[in-house]
Amino acid sequence: MNWSFWEIQSWFSNVDFTIVGSGIVGLNCALHLKQNYPKAKVLVLEKGILPQGASTKNAGFACFGSLSEILEDLQSHDEETVFQLVQKRVEGLKLLRQNLTDTAIDFKQHGGYELFTQEQSALFDACLGQMESVNELLHPLFKEDVFVLKENTFGFQNVQNKFLYTPFEGQIDTGKMMEALLCKVQSLGVKILNNVVVEGYSETNTGVVIKTKDFEVSTSKLFVATNGFASQLLNETVLPARAQVLVTKPIKNLAFKGTFHLDRGYYYFRNVGDRILFGGGRNLDFKTEETTQFGLTELVQNQLKDLLKNTILPNTPFEIENRWSGIMGVGSQKKPIVKQVSNNVFCGVRLGGMGVAIGSLIGSELAELLD
Template structure:
């Protein structure tokens, strides 16, 4: 790197905090650090042109878990752990709205729905049977019924008679959210460098020497907020999980409005700009989708199109406008990892596919830990 004196002095001299990853967690962490340390130099390094994981690639669901996901979580976590997870997700969504305001993120409280395919009789029956119990579990948090069963009013095909409605779910515009977050970070004097690929780091008694793009500099504290990419530079037990997505061309007179879940959350769709955005299918190939490679596979894309044709838009012509993918961070537990790795190195990772909900809170918790 051919850097001038001015570049070295402005960006790399006397750096207090260096954050790797400019997504929801990284930028909220930077803003929380700025509040606590108003005169510090905070540098954010991002390997992509835009945040490379899932922060600008997610579906824009402001949600905390569908009823089948919550029931599934209760089979693998204690009731207390599940309540804590949902509380974190809910608090995180409120923090995101407070930090950026509803207009900036295009927050639309249309509510969320879970659909059950005709062949998924067992999950459907279990969810309806346990609906009162789940509402009781969540009552201390929401002081109200979260889930109710309703007749499908959107003319979906191939699904069970009832859908489960959640009035607390909403949509956001992911692009607007990240643009507002980036603007807020910059206006608070946070330095952000893109196309900065961190290769390694070496801890010293005074701080951490960071190597990126064949250039080294020293920072007092180093924080990783790389979620699905965390294993590449830390020893954390975080597995990458690719999520494939597609979006249609605008559809005249589209009447579908809300956020929708299918198959324990493995599929999800919503309306946006008179289009349908649909993602998921990781359960068709868990091994193949445990990757940090961005891309699509024929198997999953075919299944997404099949769901559009047979379930979501059975009587409507549509064209696919665009396809993409994002990388989430998951693990054996859905509890996020916020921890100190060594004297000067920290991380906030493993968001379990709920980055929109908990990213802001994990960023804040990481700043508090530092």
């Protein structure tokens, strides 16, 4: 690439901190670096026109985990670890709202519901049997019962006639959140370059040389915030997990507001005004959905449409307006990886499908690794 003198001086000279990935984690890392080092030159490299991965493609759930998800976590993590996971999600959501304001992200606390199919009566009973103990575990965080029982008043079919409900769950507008975050970091002087594919890096005595598809740039410190794509640059145990999503056209007299979890969180839906946004289904074929390729499959899309027709909107006509996918980063452990990789390289990855909840906090923790 043959840069002009002006381009070299403004964008590529004396770069203090470079961040790979302009999603929630990357931009929050940039935000905190700028707040901690106001005179530093901070450069963000993003491979997409918009942030790739899941930051602009998620369902906009301001959640911390349904009861069945928390109980599943308790099977592979001790109580203290699970408490810390939920605590991070709660703190992360608080930080997101403080940084950007509820108005800017269109935050609405309609509450969250967990549904169980008719075939899941054993799972439902198990959740009811352990609800009190989980409420006790989480009481120091919420100061009251997190989960309670509610009747099915929304007309859903083929599910248990009672739901688990939490008043503490909310929803946001994902697009507005990312717009607000982009505006905030750019107002502080952070430089963002899109359509830049980072292929690798090498460390020198004075910093890091980043090799992209089109050019190289030197930086003092490198921060990798690519979540589901992390294994392309780092030797970390992060697996990609594709999530498929659809949204309906407006539905007249839509009967519910809120965020809803089904089948241990593998399916999730919510209202977006008078539309329904519905996603999930990767548990139908984990291997196929363990990919960094965006795309849709008939298996998942047909199941989403079938659940809409027979469970969520029985006897209500609907049309699907849009379908898309996002790439998350998961692993055998739910705890994110936030660490110093080498002398001048740091990473904040593996958000486990909780990017909205913990992305702000992980970004700030990534920036704090410099201290």
